[in-house]
Structure formats: structure tokens, C-alpha cells
Amino acid sequence: KYALIGNESTCFCANEPGQYKLGTEACNTPCPKNETQKCGGDNAASVYDTEVTAPGPPMSIEIQNITETTIRVKWTAPQAYTRITGYLIKANIIETYADFALIPLEWQVSNDTNESELPNLQPGSTYNISVAATNYEEEGPSISTKAETVIGTPDPSPPDIEIKERHGDQMLVHIPKANNVNGPVSMYRIVVSIELYQQGFITENLGNFTFADEQDLPYYIKAELAPDEIKNDFIIGDEHTYNGFFNAKLPLTNDIEVSLGIVSQKNHVRKIRYAESTKKIILNINEPEVVSP
Template sequence: TYSDLILIPLEWRVSNDTLRNELLNLQPGSLYNVSVAALNDDEEGPSITLEIETIIGIPYPSPPDIVIRERHGDRMVVYIPEAKNVNGPVSMYRIVVSIELYQQGYIIDNLGNYTYATELGLPYYITAELDPDDIKTDFTIGDRSTYNGFYNAPLPLTNDIDVSLGIVSEKNHVKRIRYAESTKKIILNINEPEEVSPLVVALGAGIAIGVVLLLIGIGLLIILRKRIHFARMERGSQSMPLSLSEPCVEIENTGFIQDEDERVDYYSNLK
């Protein structure tokens, strides 16, 4: 058994016409010796003993909280405590990433790998599935590696992240999984920037330089227009209106127009 408790012997009595019976209150994932014997009023007959094993159950208790060591850009270093399970073995550990800006918690039935979450537009996914030996050292979330079929995708830089743990218990072709209750591990600040390609850096620098040159050109144009305006104002202030330096004398118009001479009739004089 995987339980820390000592299993007490159990006994069931059924009628002599019973062909099938369900044995209750057995511990999951445990090996039992089951004896069957006939019993009458006087004595008990010889018994037949069978060795049976119960199937594993849902892991119990809930998985522990992941301990966050540090955050570096799109990566996060975590420590995974060893989990306990009284209903079966701890076969694997699953790390669940949830983007808390869009989603509070997650729906277990929709959990899948990063590709599955991206295709369905889900803000949560399983980023890694680890063997028990893999949790003996710190684990880096977002290292772009694949762990048992789960791609460990880089973390987003602008969102709050919640990481939680799931336990996989598997034995005799039976698999049971339990995920931790949503315990928020919010990471608000980013200590280091994400690795950026040189092409993106060059493109960003070119755009920044272009914007700066545009602003400088606009500033020079504004200064030039102001100078032209001031120059026009100065020329206007230097031009003075015309004025007479001597007093003006009024002249009375007393002239006259001489009458036009009478026209001489030379034709009459010739007669």
C-alpha cells in the first residue's frame, strides 16, 4: 500500500446464495489477501485465499505549491517540492502555466500542450511533464525544450503568470491525474529583457532615428517661420508716414477764364 496508515483486517458475511459481492472500504493501490470460507452454526470450513490488488485512486493530498526562485525575461526558475500520494505512485509531475490577465484559473478538461492551447486560444497550457528524478534540481520554465511531449514555451513578457503543479499516477494501465487548487503566484515585474533578434533591433533603431529626424525637421520649420514673421514685423515698424516740414498755405482760386475771341467771318468781308 502507499498509505501511511496501517490497514486493519476487514470481514464480510454473505448468504449462501450469493454469487457476486462488492468489497467496500478498501485502500486504493493496495495488495490484499482475500480468504473465502464456508461458515455454519457450528464451525468454519476450509478457506481459499486469493491475492488481489486494488486499482489506484485519484492522488491525495493535493499537489504542493511550486516555489518560484527568480524570473529572467521570458524564463522562470522554479523549485518543485516532492509530492505525496496515498492512493498510488507519483509517476510524473506536470507544470501548468496560466496567463492570469485573461483567465482566473483553468478548466482541467481543456488542459493540453502549448500547441493545443494556441490553436484553441486558451490562456493556459501544460508546459512540461517531468520524471520524479527531474525535480531534484531547479527547473527553468520557458527554455524552449520539450519534456515528454510538452513544449516548454517562453513566457509572455507583459502578463501576470500563475504556475501550478499536477501529479500523474499510473499503474497497471490505469492513470489518475490531480492538479493543484489555484494558488496564485503572480509575477508582476520582469527583471531582464527577452532575447531580441538583431533584425528587430535594427528595424526599431531605424524607426526611432526616422522619428527623431522628423521631429527635428518640424522644429526647424517652426523656427524658420517665426524668424520670417519677426523680420516682416521689423520692416513694418521702420517705415514712417510722409509729413510736410513747412506749414501749408491755402491758395484761393480767384483766376478766370478768358472769353474765347469772336469768330471772324472772312467770307462776308470779301463781299
């Protein structure tokens, strides 16, 4: 990089020293603050080599596309540089739902590239994305921006619901706190399957009690609860409505399977995962019903 000084104090920067060279006598104007140096002359400028060979920062940076595990970033070349041999892109974690350490990631791309897709990122995480131009081993100052990946399907699988008591058409359960490394745990869903033919349930067909009744489905969502609502034990079959899901009484003629679903929601994206295992309650035909006085 070069500094061009003329008219006593006017200074310009350039990546090249220029081609038209004048004799040293053409630059005969002393610099105002250092008379031992020359600051150009009539129709002439003094050229000084700054000895800075690292490129300047890219002019701009822009996030173009984001998925659960990728971010596409685009940038423009630096205004000041001697030579650009490539670009160094870094992704450093700022905020995440993961409960394990995420190492900083780096990618090197060629000097004729001005955009790149960054893979292997953690879902639902905020990263600081920076781009710096390089001159072989010299790395220039970077330009950076923040970007957040889309939340992923909850992981690990939701825990098992703890069955405490069953009295006739109601059941007392405890819902354990769920973990999710791919996003927030926004809501808990209680799913009941009336075991007619050991059929389990199809997640795509899950709905509320009314939908299950209309479609003649033996399984449905009993309730959708916020995280602060699972602190106390929950009664399945209390005939109350929880976030749009009617908690109907349990039938007295069939075995029941109970399982848990996790809803993760952020930035208008919703991901749901249901437990891979269920808790079966075998019907005791001789079990007395609890009758309110």
C-alpha cells in the first residue's frame, strides 16, 4: 500500500505507486509538521511505501441464506490491498442451546471467490461470521456480522412420562423436564393412544380430541403445556382445555399408552418430536372408580 501526499497536506492511499515518475526535485514542498520530508510540489505528489502488505478489510458482508446447519455469506473485495491470495472465513459461536462445546470453525477460499456456504453448524445457534482477505500468510482486518441458524428437530428424544396413579377415567402423571440441543423447549404435548390393536400412532395424523373423533382415530393430543406448567403433576382426563387441546376422560374399556411430545418454536419455525417409547397402562376391569361426593 502507498501513501500519496500533495498540496502540502492532502493525502491519498493507493494499491500501486503509479507509472508516471518525476524527479525528486519536483517534490520540493516541505511537509507542514515535518519539514525534513516532502509533501509534493506543483502538479506533483510524494509517494511513500507504507510497508503494509496485508489487505484491508472487505468492503461489505451479507448473509444470503440460512438453514439448520448452513449459512451462506457474501462479501466484496477490500478497497485497499497490495495482493489478495485468498479469504479466511471464521464462524465463532455466540449463543447456542447445545450442552456441549462448539469449536470455532474456519474455511479458506480462493481470491476469485466472493461468497461461500458454511457447513456443519449447530441448529438454533447464533454465530459471529467474519471474513478477512489474506496475502499468503498475512491476514488483514476482518469484517463481521451475526447470523442465527434455523432450529432443528428436538434432540434427544423426549423422556418418558411418569405414571403415578390411575383412578377410573383419570390418570395422575409427572412430566420430566426435556432437553433439546437444537432449539428451545417451547411446549410439552401429552399423547394418549387407546390400544385397540397395538397400533401405536402416526404423527402426521395427530390432532385434538375432536379431530380424532371425526376421523375415528384411537389416538390424540390430550394437552399442550408450557414449561412452567409441568412443575406440578398433571391429571389426564380432567376435561379441561390446554392450549386448544381438550383433555377428555379416559375410556374404561381399553389399555392406554401415554407418550410425550416436544414442541420447539422460534422465529416462526416450529419443530416437533414425539417420544420413541410409550408408557402402557394395563386396564384393570375390576378397578373401582373414584366418585366425587
